[in-house]
Amino acid sequence: MPASPAAPNGVLLVDKPPHLTSHDVVARARRALNTRKIGHAGTLDPMATGLLILGVGPATRLLTFIVGLGKTYEATIRLGVSTDSDDADGVENQRADARALAALTDARIAAGIAALTGEIDQVPSTVSAIKVGGKRAYDLARAGQEVELAARRVTVSRFDVTAQRPGSDGTIELDVVVDCSSGTYIRALARDLGADLGVGGHLTALRRTRIGSFDVADAVAEITPAASLVSPAEIAASVLGAFPVTVEEARDLRHGKRLAGAAGRLDGALTPTPAAIDPDGRLVGIVERRGADVKSAMNMAGDA
Structure with a gap:
């Protein structure tokens, strides 16, 4: 029996047309991508056009870090x-x-x-x-x-x-x-x-x-089932900065363990809460400093 296709997970940049609400765009995306779990980072009025950022699947959790960008x-x-x-x-x-x-x-x-x-x-x-x-x-x-x-x-x-x-x-x-x-x-x-x-x-x-470093020039005007999503790891690293971790460290973070003595590796990071990225380029989660240690502030799904 063939395996079920993986549920969509990522961020979609949309160039919203006029006369649609942001909710209308989300509804179109839900139909096109066949998933209910979609949200947006920052409403646009119906009259307005331009960049609307959609989070799809587990990546919706990243929208909280995008909505406050300039x-x-x-x-x-x-x-x-x-x-x-x-x-x-x-x-x-x-x-x-x-x-x-x-x-x-x-x-x-x-x-x-x-x-x-x-x-x-x-x-x-x-x-x-x-x-x-x-x-x-x-x-x-x-x-x-x-x-x-x-x-x-x-x-x-x-x-x-x-x-x-x-x-x-x-x-x-x-x-x-x-x-x-x-x-x-x-x-x-x-x-x-x-x-x-x-x-x-x-x-x-x-x-x-x-919005932040995301430009409407990279957005799609039409949402289709073949729409290309930006990976959660790429989005999180762009917004929060990357914190590379080993396979063992990724496992420990996912299990709620701290990375003992690793806080020094956060020095010079883009933000105090960078994105932990494993050797395969997957997003483990968002991490933060706890004394001399590093702990997960938000874990992501294993295939992120």
Whole structure:
């Protein structure tokens, strides 16, 4: 009797098309790869396109190390119109007059962007996936309930305008590139820039091009049963750094034993919790220092 094919295990980089939710993409992947165990690292709005990282099988456990990585976005901001969702999917709720827009100089726009660069306290968009009292903020907002979200500290390390043009309705459109910490809302940047300039603003296009060292150029646009998964070992080593172990050490770590006196080998590692990789290139687990020893903080399946 032929052996059953191995269950899929790895990470899939997907270039999400517009008009799909992140959950829609996960559902497509579940059907294509014939497995229920799939999750994603970082939601993209339906309007947005770009990099969505899926964990498949046991590799879903690695998503917790990916979700907090820095991100890069390409976006278009329309100045002169605000919406209730801070993006083009919402309902217009404010429009600046022509004189206010005509008075908006490049220098003022540059100053507004500079004020939103660096470490800033940002209030997330009301229509967001943040939970309030156990419910998503966007569900509460769409039900007509008032939603108040607390400001959070985020870092915008790059906020560059790559193009500027007049909109068809007298507005001003800015194409921008943003490098930012996890948890930054680009819609909120558009909203706050428009508010600071006194004309309102919202996002009309958004594309995520990078998460950590993972680039959308390496992503697939269509998920098929033949989709190539990046191995858990490669992903973990890329994000956390590699900690090579022998066959005997791999066995001990899997059995919950410490590697006595091995903590010195963690010196200079990419992170304090690198990925233990066995001689066959398989991921044993994530390890950490315990005094002079090294122990497993998270074991992975034996075929990872």
